[in-house]
Amino acid sequence: xxxxxxxxxxxxxxxxxxxxxxxxxxxxxxxxxxxxxxxxxxxxxxxxxxxxxxxxxxxxxxxxxxxxxxxxxxxxxxxxxxxxxxxxxxxxxxxxxxxxxxxxxxxxxxxxxxxxx
Amino acid sequence: xxxxxxxxxxxxxxxxxxxxxxxxxxxxxxxxxxxxxxxxxxxxxxxxxxxxxxxxxxxxxxxxxxxxxxxxxxxxxxxxxxxxxxxxxxxxxxxxxxxxxxxxxxxxxx
Numbered sequence: 001x002x003x004x005x006x007x008x009x010x011x012x013x014x015x016x017x018x019x020x021x022x023x024x025x026x027x028x029x030x031x032x033x034x035x036x037x038x039x040x041x042x043x044x045x046x047x048x049x050x051x052x053x054x055x056x057x058x059x060x061x062x063x064x065x066x067x068x069x070x071x072x073x074x075x076x077x078x079x080x081x082x083x084x085x086x087x088x089x090x091x092x093x094x095x096x097x098x099x100x101x102x103x104x105x106x107x108x109x110x111x112x113x114x115x116x117x
Numbered sequence: 118x119x120x121x122x123x124x125x126x127x128x129x130x131x132x133x134x135x136x137x138x139x140x141x142x143x144x145x146x147x148x149x150x151x152x153x154x155x156x157x158x159x160x161x162x163x164x165x166x167x168x169x170x171x172x173x174x175x176x177x178x179x180x181x182x183x184x185x186x187x188x189x190x191x192x193x194x195x196x197x198x199x200x201x202x203x204x205x206x207x208x209x210x211x212x213x214x215x216x217x218x219x220x221x222x223x224x225x226x227x
Contacts, residue, residue: 034214043217043220045217046215046216049210049213093159106215111157
């Protein structure tokens with residue numbers, strides 16, 4: 001089945017630094033990937049839709065200059081948290097859709113636990 | 118916009134049956150998903166309903182009523198390992214992006 005690899009699984013960084021999270025579709029091509037944020041004991045909140053070869057589409061209230069998304073190839077999307085602050089600490093999950101699987105096609109990465117100190 | 122609501126928490130006993138409800142209001146409908154998520158892990162696919170009615174898959178069943186904007190996930194013969202968060206989700210934005218409900222934290226007790 002479709003596999004999405006997300007890296008790193010955990011990262012700790014200092015305030016003011018930037019962190020890059022990678023999301024790769026391993027056995028299928030994904031023209032569209034999705035980035036979610038999840039707070040403890042809360043649901044997944046969609047941040048943005050990453051589009052291969054074009055600009056990402058951000059959800060209302062998400063700062064595009066804060067959360068930079070690049071989707072340079074059909075198998076890789078990256079999320080960069082710029083000038084990170086403690087309030088950016090969260091669980092970030094990416095998802096990609098394998099269109100050959102129809103309605104069942106949403107596959108999720110294993111998530112990245114970001115802690116900003 | 119869209120609203121997708123679930124109860125926040127539920128507690129049930131091992132071996133029992135529990136029903137987790139989800140109500141949704143969306144513009145357009147392209148099916149409804151149920152996912153299970155253990156803390157710190159990715160959501161795992163449980164079911165996808167696009168037509169009205171009940172679909173059974175082992176211990177888990179999912180029901181959909183499109184006219185009522187309502188779905189439920191039924192878990193039978195509960196096991197301790199079923200303690201997790203259960204998320205309903207619907208495709209939005211023209212049917213491409215997946216928007217999640219508020220999530221239900223299920224605790225299974227002895």
